[in-house]
Amino acid sequence: MREYTAAAGDRINAREREKYASASPEEIIRRRQASAEYHRRNRARIIVLQRERYARLTPEQREAHRSARARRKVRLRIAMTAEDRQASVGYRIATMNDPCFYCGSIDETHIDHFIPLARGGTEHWWNLVRACPPCNMAKHARCGTYFALMKGCGEPRRTPSLPEADPVNIGG
Structure with a gap:
């Protein structure tokens, strides 16, 4: 099964995207609820699988994973206007x-x-x-x-360039 999935991954993903795009809002809500229920029932198993997958990552992949997770947390905490x-x-x-x-x-x-x-x-x-x-x-x-x-360069240089005011267009 994995060989088939690896070989036909793009076609499978395209089919799934098409199914999702053509689904009604009710169907999407139903799928999300079913997914949430599955994750609630199988929480311990999912955590074990995630830890096993993380253990197989290279150090570079682990750092990328940590960075991506930190960025997601920041986006949730600090909303920019x-x-x-x-x-x-x-x-x-x-x-x-x-x-x-x-x-x-x-x-x-x-x-x-x-x-x-x-x-x-x-x-x-x-x-x-x-x-x-x-x-x-x-x-x-x-x-x-x-x-x-x-x-070894001491304190970093702090010379931000802010946009200079245009004397011709001051005030609009």
């Missing part, structure tokens, strides 16, 4: 050409979360900095201050 999202997008655009926050490199930079999402950071603009690929990859899921101190 539309204004917060707009400010974060504006800040990303405003800092697009900034140098690396940690080493000052002016090469290509990525957006980095100063306090990583995996450690409870948010997507708010005040938690976003630019980082060159080597610093971003080396920092991994560490706090920005800790990374800067461990790297």
Whole structure:
């Protein structure tokens, strides 16, 4: 059965998506209730299977799993308003050409979360900095201050570029 599922996985997934898309709202509610009931009855068995599956993961996969779980928790805890999202997008655009926050490199930079999402950071603009690929990859899921101190560059540079006011369009 596993060989068939592996070989025909895309076709099976497409069929299931089609069935779900064509289901009535009542059918979707019924399926969700049946799933919840199954999980309630088989909770212990499901936990054992999840732990076995997690034990088979490589260290890299475990770290990705932990990070994804932390991001989901943060999204649930810290809801961003539309204004917060707009400010974060504006800040990303405003800092697009900034140098690396940690080493000052002016090469290509990525957006980095100063306090990583995996450690409870948010997507708010005040938690976003630019980082060159080597610093971003080396920092991994560490706090920005800790990374800067461990790297030996002292306190991180804090030079956020905020959008400059256009003197011609002040007030609208």
